[in-house]
Amino acid sequence: MSALTQWFNQRTQGTGPNRRARRITIVAVARRLAIALWRYLKDGVIPKGAQLKPA
Template structure:
């Protein structure tokens, strides 16, 4: 079951998470989160509401994945990191 990003808390942080999720889709096309989003929204390209609901789910999952990366060093599945 997908949970959303609750409307409690800072509105700007929620907006930032959503923008981060859109950027993730653009710059990490091979990741599991991106594939999940496109599989979930396949055939709904005209239905904007379903895409907005799905991007909030991606934002939530991405926040969890990035927290795991910071805490445990686990790279999100399928993510490509640039070498410095």
């Protein structure tokens, strides 16, 4: 399980039926993914816990 998945699960664990909190967390995950993608494209840094498939 990636660090980003663990972070998301920890953040949404106690929200219960609170949809607003879950949506805010989803936007935060999208932002983190965009940053990770930018770092990969710019510097070739693979995010910790990511698994690449062979081409």
